[in-house]
Amino acid sequence: MNIPSWHAEHWMRLQARRQRDALPHALLLCGPRGLGKRDFLRRFVRGLLCQQPRDGDACGACRSCLLFDAGTHPDVVSLSYGLRKDGVQRSEIVVDQIRDLSARLATASQFGGWQVASIDPADAMNAAAANALLKTLEEPATRTMLILVADAPWRMPATIRSRCQRIDFQLPSHDASLAWLQEMGVRDAPAALAAAAGNPGLARIWAEQGALAQRQEVRKDLAALASGRGDAMEMGKRWLDSALEQRLWFAAQAVADEMRARAATQAGPLSSALDSEALAAWYDAANRTREALRGPLRGDLLLLELLGRWR
Template sequence: MSLPPLAPWQQRAYAQAADAMAAGHFGHALLIVGPEKIGKRLLAEHLARRVLCLSPRADGEACGACKSCTLFASRAQMETLEVRPDGALAHPWGHSAHPDFLLLGYGINHKTGKPRGELVIEQIRSLSGAMNLTSQLGGGQVAIVDPCDAINWSAFNALLKTLEEPQPGRYLWLLASNPARLPATIRSRCQRLELHLPPRAEALAWLRDRGHAEALANEALDASRGHPGLADAWIGDGGLQLRRDALTDAQALLRGQAEPADVAQRWVADGQADVRLRHLAELALREATGLTDPAATRTLAARFDAANRARELLRSTVRADLAVMEALLAWR
C-alpha cells in the first residue's frame, strides 16, 4: 500500500531531515519526538522509503519504481515485529515485506497471549541481531522502535550497545512521546527530530480536508488543546463522547451523586480508562486557567496530578480499577 501524504507539520520535519541527509549530516541514530498521535510513525516511514530507495531522484526523493520502493509500497499492513518463544525475530509481513525495513513495537506475551505493555530485552537483542545481517537488497537498512519510551530498563543496555556500534548504511530510529523516560546515555547518542503542534488554523484546515464538519473539528481541537492528530482520532473512534461522559461523571462525583469505585469499574470495563483519565486531567487544567485562589488551584493541581499518575499506573501491574479509583477520589 502507498503511504498516506504527510500533514504540513510532518512535512516541515521531513524537510529538515532531508536537508541533513543532503548535507551529509544525517547520523545513524535518530530520536523522533512529539506528542502522541502527532504522526511520528508516518514521518519515519516516509524517511525510510527515501533512505532505502536504490535509485533516488536528483532531489534525493525515492524513485517509486526500484525494487526497494516496490516492496515498500506492497506491504499489506504495518505490524510490529514479534519475538518467538525461542527469542528469534519473526518477520510479520511475509513474502511481500521489505527485507531491510524493520519495525519493532509491542510484542505478544506468549504466556498470556496478550500484547505486552512494554518492550523487553529479548526484542532489543533480536533487533540488534537483525541489524548485523547484510542488507538483502544491497542498500541501506532501517529499524524503527515505536514507542522507544516503552522499553523496560533492563533492555536499555542492549539498545545502548547497538547505538555505540554503528555500521555503515544501518539506521536506528527511536520514536518517543515522552523522551524524558529515556536514559541520558540513549538520548545523547541520537540526533533529535521534533514534531510540534501546528497553528490552530492549520490544524483546523487539515481536519476539514479529512472530511470533518467545522463545528465538530473545533470541538475536538478544543478538547485536545490544539492537537490535530488526537482530534481526528477522537472524532473517528468516539473519543469525544468519552470526554463528554467523563466530564459528566466528574460532576456527579463532585455533587456526591456517584461513588468512585463504581465509576472506576465502568471506566476500565471497555479498556478506555486511559482516554477518560486524559480528559479528566484536561478538565482540571482547564478549570485552573486564570484562577487566583491558591486553595482552589492546589485542589485542581492535585486532581491533574492524580489523573496523570493513574495513567502511568495503568501501564504497570497495578489493578486498573484501583489506579483509576485513586484518581477519581480526588474529585470527591
C-alpha cells in the same frame, strides 16, 4: 498522501543531509502522540530504500518499494512489543529483542544499500534492553540506520537520547491545526481541537471515534459526583470498560477548566466544593494515575481512589 505542514521542515533537513551523504546512523523521532511521527518514519524509510527516489520520496514502483509495501523488504527491521512464551503480549521491550536486532544489523544488506531498523515505542525499553542498545549505537555498522520513535522520550536513558539525532515534532499553531483538520473533513474541528489541547492528530482521531461525546459524559460524571448524586463504583466500572486513559485525560482537562473559572471568580463547569489547592492536587493525581496505568498496579483500585478523592 496528505502530508501535514509541520513535517515540512524536518523533511527538508533530512533530505539536505541525504544529499550531502551525511545522514546520521541513529534518529530519534519524538513528540506528542498524534502528530504523525510514524507516518513520517514510513515515508522517510520508503524513500531511503527506493531505487528511483524523487526529491526523497519513493517512486512506488521499483522492486524495493513493492517489497517495502508488502512488508517483506529484507533490509527493514521493525521492533515493537513482543510476545511472552505464553503468547501474551509484553508491556515492555526486553533485552533479548535488542540482542536479536543487533545480530541482524551486523549482517550485510541484502540490496547492497541501507539497512534500517526501527524501535517503536523506544520509550518502552526496559533498563537491560536500553543498555544492550548502547553498544549498537556506539559502534554502528556502515550504511545502517536505527530509528527510535517515542511519545515520551524522557522515559529513555540520557545515554540513548544523546547518541541519536533528535527530531522533535511539536504542536503546530492553532490556525495551522484548524486548517489541516478542516482539510481532512473533521466535523466540528474547533471543538475537537480544544478537546485534544491543540493536538490536531489526536483531534482527528477522537472526532472519528466519537470521543467528544465521551468528553461531555466525563464532565457530567464529575459534576454529578461533586453534587453527591453520582455513584463512584458505577462510574468507575463504566470508565474501566471503555478507554480509561482517555477518560482520565478529559477528567484532568475538566478540572483545569474548573481551576481557571475559579481564578476568574466564575462558576466552574463541575461545581466542585474542593478548594483551589485541592483541585490542583486532584489534577496532578489524575495525570499520575494515567502514568501508573502503564505499570503493574490495578487500574480499578487506582481509579476508585481517585474518584473517592473527588467526591
